[in-house]
Amino acid sequence: MNLSDHTPRQKASVTDSTQITDMQMIAHHVWQLSNCFPANLFNVYLIEDVLIDAATRWDASSLLKQLANIPLSQVALTHCHPDHQGAVKQICTTRGIPLACPEADIASMEGHAPMVPRTAAIKIMQLGFAGPAYSVQRSLHDGDEIAGFRVIHMPGHTPGHVMYFRESDRVAIVGDVLRNNHPLTGKIGLYEPPAVFTLDPEENRCSIRKLAQLHPALVCFGHGPVLHDMEQLDRFVDRLPS
Numbered sequence: 035m036n037l038s039d040h041t042p043r044q045k046a047s048v049t050d051s052t053q054i055t056d057m058q059m060i061a062h063h064v065w066q067l068s069n070c071f072p073a074n075l076f077n078v079y080l081i082e083d084v085l086i087d088a089a090t091r092w093d094a095s096s097l098l099k100q101l102a103n104i105p106l107s108q109v110a111l112t113h114c115h116p117d118h119q120g121a122v123k124q125i126c127t128t129r130g131i132p133l134a135c136p137e138a139d140i141a142s143m144e145g146h147a148p149m150v151p152r153t154a155a156i157k158i159m160q161l162g163f164a165g166p167a168y169s170v171q172r173s174l175h176d177g178d179e180i181a182g183f184r185v186i187h188m189p190g191h192t193p194g195h196v197m198y199f200r201e202s203d204r205v206a207i208v209g210d211v212l213r214n215n216h217p218l219t220g221k222i223g224l225y226e227p228p229a230v231f232t233l234d235p236e237e238n239r240c241s242i243r244k245l246a247q248l249h250p251a252l253v254c255f256g257h258g259p260v261l262h263d264m265e266q267l268d269r270f271v272d273r274l275p276s
């Protein structure tokens with residue numbers, strides 16, 4: 035598929051047979067849900083019939099409403115943090131669908147291990163945003179395939195963190211490997227994830243470099259708007275401390 039076939043941020047009013055009201059089409063068979071204000075605070079994507087991430091527990095009703103008439107086969111996480119797993123249980127139980135989670139984050143998702151890193155910031159975020167523990171039906175590994183996207187292990191932010199990459203049009207859904215807004219001011223721009231939320235910032239930097247080496251054409255973040263300007267990504271990576 036050629037990305038130029040689609041106007042970026044086009045309002046997706048109709049798919050093949052389904053009415054979609056609030057979602058934005060960002061690439062072929064990829065939509066971004068509209069679940070929070072301000073926009074792009076906690077991003078959730080739909081690729082074909084798979085939901086990627088589930089924002090916070092406060093987003094459950096909005097997400098379920100937007101997905102009401104949409105076929106869903108599973109929820110797949112980029113990683114287990116409160117702002118990505120928050121609505122998992124409500125969505126999976128309401129829709130009767132399984133949860134897929136990166137292998138090394140499963141213990142956290144199921145409540146057998148704490149979310150990491152064990153910083154005060156994560157603990158506070160858990161209190162404010164996390165959803166209940168929920169059992170994982172599918173363990174995700176590097177090289178797996180979901181809805182035409184390849185699962186790529188990108189550790190550092192959490193041990194299991196993965197991204198989803200579609201070779202045909204080089205669309206990358208990267209979770210929190212990198213973000214496109216400032217965590218405090220919301221100013222748009224590329225930033226590493228905050229160290230207080232990142233288990234191993236150095237390893238995450240390796241994952242950011244790995245992302246750039248894939249030469250994506252469109253990058254979809256857990257936080258911040260999608261990025262089309264890949265020169266910006268290359269400049270950011272060039273400036274990363276070695």
Ligand SMILES: [Zn+2]
Pocket residue numbers: 115117118210256257
């Ligand atoms: Zn996040």
